[in-house]
Amino acid sequence: MRSNHKWGKVYLAVVFVILYMPIVYLIYYSFNSGGTMHDFEGVTLDWYKEVLHDTRLWIIVLNTITIALLSSAISTILGVMGALAIYYVKSWRMKQILLMLNNVLIVSPDVIIGASFLILFTMIGIQLGFTSVLLSHIAFSVPIVVLMVLPKLQEMSSTLIDAARDLGANQWDVLTKVVLPYITPGIFAGFFMALTYSLDDFAVTFFVTGNGFSTLSVEIYSRARQGISLSINALSALLFLLTIALVIGYYFISQKSAVSGMGGRRR
Amino acid sequence: MKKLTIFFAAVFGAALLLYYVSLALNRTEGYVGKNTLTVYNWGDYIDPALIKKFEKQTGIKVIYQTFDSNEAMMAKIAQGGATFDVAVPSEYAISKMKEDGLLIPLDHSKLPNLKYINPRFLNLSFDPGNRYSVPYFWGTVGIVYNPGMLGGKKITSWNDLWDPDLRNQILLVDGAREVIGMGLNSLHYSLNDTNKEHLKEAKEKLDRLVPNVKAIVGDEIKMLLANEEAAIGVVWSGDAAEIIAENDKLDYVVPKEGSNLWFDNMVIPKTAKNIEGAHKFINFMLDPKNAAQNAEYVGYSTPNKKALDYMPKEITEDKRFYPDFDSIGNLEVYKNLGKRMLAYYNELFLQFKMHRK
Numbered sequence: 015m016r017s018n019h020k021w022g023k024v025y026l027a028v029v030f031v032i033l034y035m036p037i038v039y040l041i042y043y044s045f046n047s048g049g050t051m052h053d054f055e056g057v058t059l060d061w062y063k064e065v066l067h068d069t070r071l072w073i074i075v076l077n078t079i080t081i082a083l084l085s086s087a088i089s090t091i092l093g094v095m096g097a098l099a100i101y102y103v104k105s106w107r108m109k110q111i112l113l114m115l116n117n118v119l120i121v122s123p124d125v126i127i128g129a130s131f132l133i134l135f136t137m138i139g140i141q142l143g144f145t146s147v148l149l150s151h152i153a154f155s156v157p158i159v160v161l162m163v164l165p166k167l168q169e170m171s172s173t174l175i176d177a178a179r180d181l182g183a184n185q186w187d188v189l190t191k192v193v194l195p196y197i198t199p200g201i202f203a204g205f206f207m208a209l210t211y212s213l214d215d216f217a218v219t220f221f222v223t224g225n226g227f228s229t230l231s232v233e234i235y236s237r238a239r240q241g242i243s244l245s246i247n248a249l250s251a252l253l254f255l256l257t258i259a260l261v262i263g264y265y266f267i268s269q270k271s272a273v274s275g276m277g278g279r280r281r
Numbered sequence: 282m283k284k285l286t287i288f289f290a291a292v293f294g295a296a297l298l299l300y301y302v303s304l305a306l307n308r309t310e311g312y313v314g315k316n317t318l319t320v321y322n323w324g325d326y327i328d329p330a331l332i333k334k335f336e337k338q339t340g341i342k343v344i345y346q347t348f349d350s351n352e353a354m355m356a357k358i359a360q361g362g363a364t365f366d367v368a369v370p371s372e373y374a375i376s377k378m379k380e381d382g383l384l385i386p387l388d389h390s391k392l393p394n395l396k397y398i399n400p401r402f403l404n405l406s407f408d409p410g411n412r413y414s415v416p417y418f419w420g421t422v423g424i425v426y427n428p429g430m431l432g433g434k435k436i437t438s439w440n441d442l443w444d445p446d447l448r449n450q451i452l453l454v455d456g457a458r459e460v461i462g463m464g465l466n467s468l469h470y471s472l473n474d475t476n477k478e479h480l481k482e483a484k485e486k487l488d489r490l491v492p493n494v495k496a497i498v499g500d501e502i503k504m505l506l507a508n509e510e511a512a513i514g515v516v517w518s519g520d521a522a523e524i525i526a527e528n529d530k531l532d533y534v535v536p537k538e539g540s541n542l543w544f545d546n547m548v549i550p551k552t553a554k555n556i557e558g559a560h561k562f563i564n565f566m567l568d569p570k571n572a573a574q575n576a577e578y579v580g581y582s583t584p585n586k587k588a589l590d591y592m593p594k595e596i597t598e599d600k601r602f603y604p605d606f607d608s609i610g611n612l613e614v615y616k617n618l619g620k621r622m623l624a625y626y627n628e629l630f631l632q633f634k635m636h637r638k
Contacts, residue, residue: 069306072306073303073306073307076299076300076302076303076306077303079299080296080299080300080303083292083293083295083296083299084293084296084300086292087289087292087293087296090289091289132360136360136361141363142363190282191282194282194285195282198284198285201285202288205292224357224363224364225319225363225364226317226319226344226346236324236346236347
């Protein structure tokens, strides 16, 4: 039994090494003064300096974060409304249909979503740029938020709502004082899920960027096509750090909300 | 509820702040407003110092965007919705864009530097009278090989590639017309051949090459050859120059049966907003000194006759990249074969790619 346990750990370690190896390799060579990805000649921070002095890149970083924040906030609001609507639908059949329509959007390939958005935007005359990227990010994030929030709603006991009604709460009170506080962890989870999806989406964004507006993943792709410059490695390393910071931030927020949620119930 | 309200207010606040900062940055960098010029070019296909110089000279801010295939570029331009003031398609794409009405005619009175272009590269079949396009770079398709890895053997013709000793040694560039063209050339047919019998014959000949082919790859072919992963590669001359600059053990040859002569050209697509600026940019790039600087940076062959005077002799006298047109018999420019024939070429290429060893 005990040795079984050990082998499990070894297996876990191997899997993690395989998963993280490419990223470590990439970051390792971002310090290479040689300029290529095969011979490590010496340690240098030149690539990071090059990245830091690139104003266009910083504009793109700001764009990416702005898009991510705005699209995930808006899609969280829309998604919560959608989840509530699905929750309140009486007919089982209708509920399944709505859920299925929601899930189709999640499993359908990004390329198809991106291409259809490109066609739609050019047809109705929206200039490619900030608006088109924002709209499409909202669109592919909403189903994710719905899927994150719905289980929370379903696990909520309906007696809670009945009790609130008994005690004289109106519709609005029930929503803001009972339902929303209960599903808050789900809302945050949905928000952060949408945020990460938006931050690293490539396929959809690739189609709808234009007029000089670009996001980080698309920019990295087009720079990588131009040949092997290690400033791309440096940029990827910075992006990786940002993702780690986000994950840690999410961890702390979810910890805190779990604790305060318990405190609230006890009172 | 309160927590949610505060959280979302904070998120929206932060987003607005970031948006404002990026707008301000855009403004100080000059990316906003009318005085910009969007150049749509292949990746790493211009000396960035020249863009800076152009911005300084004219006060126009250049937004440089890149594409990786003629097809992707044409799709984005045909789709509309985005501004591109200058684009750099290859010659066969130009005839197609012309047919589809995607190009704006050039005003030659605004391009006085056109006179420096070698007349050999003007008035070609894909754009008579250069109404829509001005040549940017030109080159050939040929063979890069590593004499060291081949035991000193020399490659001079397409047919040398069928040598059974070269098993698993050849990398091919992933282009239907290049590879089928290689088959046609090795049989001494024209690159623009539309006779299906000839094409089938070429494909059958290519199938016999399969044991020698290691892989069919895209841009990474440059890296693979420079790192000596394979001894032979079929590439465009510009890529060859880059590979040789990285690893000087390699050599380039234009096969004696003949090969393709290609051009990349500057055009003004119909999506252009700053047509005045676009002419200025094209004229700027035609200036002999600028063209020379650009050619040295990119490593492709410039069609600018006067620019050659400003470049080192070892480049301009290198017969591999500035060949005597008389010594190489049969350099052909791709013609637009029409949708049907092109689909047939692609079909044959696909069959070749699927052919099992």
